[in-house]
Amino acid sequence: MTQYLAVFLDEVGEQIQKLEEGILALERDHHDREVLHSLFRAAHTIKGSSAAMGFERMSRLTHGMEEVLDRLRKGEASVTVEVVDLLLACLDALKAMKEEVIVHGQEITDPSELIARLERQGCRDVPASAGSLSTPPGRSDQAKGILLNEYERRILRQAALHGVEPYIVTVRVVPGCPMKGVRAFMVTRALEELGEVVGSRPSAEELEKEQFDETFSLIVLSHEDPDRLRNTVASILDIAAVDVAPWKEEVSQDEEGSPTSETRISQEPRGPSRAPEGAQRVNQTVRVDVERLDELMNLVGELVIDRIRLTRINKELAGRFNHDRLIDELMETSRHIGRITNELQAQIMKARMLPIDQLFSRFPRMVRDLARQAGKQVEFLMEGRETELDRTVIEQISDPLIHLLRNAVDHGIETPEERLKAGKPAKGVIRLRASHEENSIVIIVEDDGRGIDLDRVKAKALALGLVSEEQLERMSDQEITELVFLPGFSTAERTSDVSGRGVGMDIVRNNIQAIGGSVRIRTQRGTGTRVILKLPLTLAIMRALLVGVGEGTYALPLGSVQEIIRTRPEEVHFINQQAVILLRQEVLPILSLAGLLGLDGGQLPDGDLLCVVAISGDSKLGLVVDRLIGEQEVVIKSLGSYLGDVPGISGATILGDGRVGLILDVGRLIWMAADSRGRERRADRGIPHRTASLQPSEVVPYRVTEEPGEREEVGYAR
Amino acid sequence: MPGKVLVVDDATFMRAMIKDILTANGYEVVGEATNGVEALVRYEELRPDLVTMDITMPEMDGVTAVKQLMSRYPDAKIIMVSAMGQQALVVDAIQAGAKDFVVKPFDVNRFLEAVRRAMG
Missing domain, CATH: 1.10.287 (Helix Hairpins)
Structure with a gap:
């Protein structure tokens, strides 16, 4: 069986997904028959596979779900919130069981309580297959216990007049015969082709309901000889023994079914029970280890x-x-x-x-649960689920997306009352969109909630000592919004109990930047917030701009390079000892890359400056380099654990000449630049005395306390 | 007796298992189908000696597929592969002409016996 485990788990995963989507769809529309059918099928498929694999708990649970779903789809019961919740609880149990099978090789979760609830919901008896409680008499009892009713007697008398012999056919099914009721039906049907089945013990109805042990009898009128009848019945699967005897009512009263013509059917094992390796596959897909x-x-x-x-x-x-x-x-x-x-x-x-749906598909449930717990009404819409992304990227963006969605529900969307008061529909909308844009993937998380409260962001940033009042005054709204990305920042007074783990917007940004992506926020008070993630298609290879500093060669991801400019020395201005240039009316801080990387003291070289304008999110920085080498595809290699985390460097690559080049982490460099400037200023113990319009997003110093345990606050300001 | 079999089931897992069992015992699985509609098409094209038919499938369920198959090919030999609790549907399928049935999780020997008898 183990050779099927991987396929089994894959498929259970798929079916669980279908269940999840279906149940959520059901919650939106209680009357969607199509959904009920597909839910039923999914539960059914898991039931069959898990039973075959010997995962009995999973099988029992899905059986219970199937029963309830069956009644629902037949319209015998109606969908209620209670039912949806119960189904979701079952779904969680299934997920847990699947994980347990992966980790422990068997289920651990006990589904009994859920099954009991399902049964109550279904208001049904234990399913027939669980064993019938009635204990009809054994074979011999039955044979002699046959007493005909008036109708049957009359038919038999008539038949006797025409010289047709009645037989009593007593059949025993094999122990544990599955669906013995259907076997009985098949026996009846087979005999009807040879004659007429006048009556049965137990009754046809009881046979159908499987209210018999292993034996039942049929009274058959037939011209055929007894052997023919016997062989016909014996050819049916799961029939252990057949006994055909001429039937006389008075005889049968005291004489047991004669053993003379009993046929035993052997059930010898045939062939090996396990399939050989290397069986051919017709499938057009192959599953390959990642x-x-x-x-x-x-x-x-x-x-x-x-x-x-x-x-x-x-x-x-x-x-x-x-x-x-x-x-x-x-x-x-x-x-x-x-x-x-x-x-x-x-x-x-x-x-x-992989299609990003792999990741997206778990969100509807999450958003629903979050919304319920927060007492909010949320319509969750997803677009671009088919957008394909490298699987490593998908893994990396899972946490950030969860965080962003949680923010949207917890802090973005208002309560229904607030919304109505603000003239909005009670139900908020959260949109998750993925799309392909040139060489990157753009994911947008958007809500139509209250937007980020900039005043609170300011207050919080001040309270945390992240910025000075003067700095705040000079900041644009966009820059104030960006403050939420600072480590340790959060204006959420409380974190919802679902939040679980402490990741803040700074972690979101770090995670995204670590894989060469960027994050931007757009928000408008009262109308909503939009977070835009831009991600690389793959993490393995990227296009980069190679630059030379001193002896070394460095690669800048092309996605973070806005442009390259050459600046004359006289165009460089100094504000608070910070070199800046004016680039299309914007003040751009410039720094020597060598200095930033700690290769030298950071003095700008004499003469014309070669400056790469690096961009991350909404922040820009001019990096002064010695040489431009060119644009090239680079294969990203990790620095390895012995080098560990080198600030500003995200990896290495091997260059055309065989030397190693370092790949720059632009997001981090920009923060490092801001930090060093902030530190200098703090050293000045001063508030800048100039009023030049410095671009504050560049001068915001950030707290250097980055001990892991420190960030307990979750969420960003709203 | 060797024979050509068409395996119909929406679960890859079940198809793989049935196929392995059959192949190991000298049968040739000539095709697979994941729902009733596909089963009809594949049957038409492959004319197998036997069909193993799942009951609950998307698009077209197994019972409907049996009905349609039997009306077009009265000689078709079909074994239903049912899950527990589907008695009524199995009865329907047999009334429609299915030769036999097995219940998941099935015993391999029983399954092979059903196959053997249905082909015989």
């Missing part, structure tokens, strides 16, 4: 690196020996390898892509 895909991606990464090196060597050779036929051929070949590598890379990346 690790294997990762490994493949790594190999392709290596190939990409070599391709880049090959191109470089080629160029050098071409420069050295002009018009050499061999070099031309090498060039051609390496170009071809380049194309193939690109194609290979694209294909493997595709294979690693």
Whole structure:
């Protein structure tokens, strides 16, 4: 059985998903028959598979669910809030069981209480298959106990007149025969093809309800000889024994069914019970271990690196020996390898892509539960569920999205009363959208709630000492909004009991930036908030701008590069010892990348400055570099645990010349820049005395306390 | 006796299991279908000697599929693969012409016996 476990778990997962979606749909529309049917099917499928796998608890629970769903879909009972809650509780138990099967190899959750509730809900007896309580007489009792009613007697008398013999066919099914009622039906049906079944003991109705032990008898009128009758019945599966005897009412009273013509049907095992390995599959899909895909991606990464090196060597050779036929051929070949590598890379990346629905599909339930607990009415809409994303990216954005949705419910959407007072519909709308934009994925979490309360953000930021009043005065609304991303920030007076874990907006931003994405917030008082996440398609390979600083080469993710500018020394101004330039009416702080990375003291070089305008979210910073090397695809390699977390560096890559280049973490660099400036200013113990319109999002210092246990507050300001 | 079988079930898991059992015992699974509609199409195209038919499936359930199959191909040999609690549906299927049934979770030997008899 174990060879099926993976398939089983996969499918249970899918069915659980269907149940979840279905139950939520049911909650919206209590009368959706289609949904009831699909719910029934899902419960049914799990029941069958889990029973086959020997997961008896799961099977019992889904059986109970199926019973209730069956009544609902037949209209014998109606959907109520209570029913929906019960089904959701069952769903949770199923999920838990599935996890338990994964971890412990068996279910641990006891479904008894839920099953009892389901049975009460169904107002039904224990299902027939659980065993019938009535104990009809055994075979011999039955044979002699047959007493015919008037109708049957009359038919038999008539038959006797026509010379047709009545037989009594006594049948025993194998012990534990599944659906013996149906077997009885099949026996009856088979005999009816050979004659007429006049009566039965127990009655046809009792047979159907399986109200018999293992034996039942039929009175049959037939021209056929007894052997024929016997063989016909014996050919039916699960029939252990058949006895055919001429029937005479008075004889049968005291004579037991004669054993003369009893046929025993053997049930010997036939063939091995386990399937061999390597059975052919007709399916057009293959399930592949994710690790294997990762490994493949790594190999392709290596190939990409070599391709880049090959191109470089080629160029050098071409420069050295002009018009050499061999070099031309090498060039051609390496170009071809380049194309193939690109194609290979694209294909493997595709294979690693999953629809974001994998992640999204768990949200409706979560939002529903949150809304219920918060006493809010929320309509949750999702778009772009089919958008595909690298699975590692999907894993990384799970927590941030959960947090954003929780914020939207807890802090964004108002209570129904508040909403009505504000002239909005009582039911709030939360929208989750995913879409493809060029080389990135954009996910938007949007609510039509009260928006972020900027006054409270200001108050909180001041109270926490994150900014000075002067700084606040100079900040635009957008910049004040951005304060919620500061570590430790939260204006939520209380966290909802569902929040669970302490992640704040700073963690959201960190998580997203760590994978090369960005976060932006747009909010309007009274009308709602929109959070926009921009994510890379994959984490394995990215396009980067290579720059040189001193001896080293650094890669800047292209997504964080806005533009490259050359600045003359006289264009550089200093505000509070901070070098800035004016870029299209905007003040842009500039810093030497070498200084920021701690390579030198941070003095700007003499002469013209080469400045890369790096952007993360809504923050910008001009990074002064020594050289521009070019744009190139880089394969991201982790720095490894021995180097650990190096501030401002997110990884490494191998360059065309075989040397290692460091990949810059732009989001982090921008914060580091802001932090160092803040520190300087604090050292000045001063409030800036100039009134120049510095872009405050760049000068906001942030608290350096980052001990893990410190952030207990959750949520951002509303 | 070897024979060609069409396995109809909406659960990949059940299909894989049934298929393994059959293959291991000398039968040839010539096709699979995940619902009744597909079963009809596949039957038409493959003309298997036997069909194992799940009951609860999307699109078209197994009982309806049996009815339609039998009306078009009166010689079709179909075994129902039922779950517990579906007595009435199994009866319907047999009335419609299904040869036999097994109940999940089924005993492998019983299943093979049903297959053998239905083919015989």
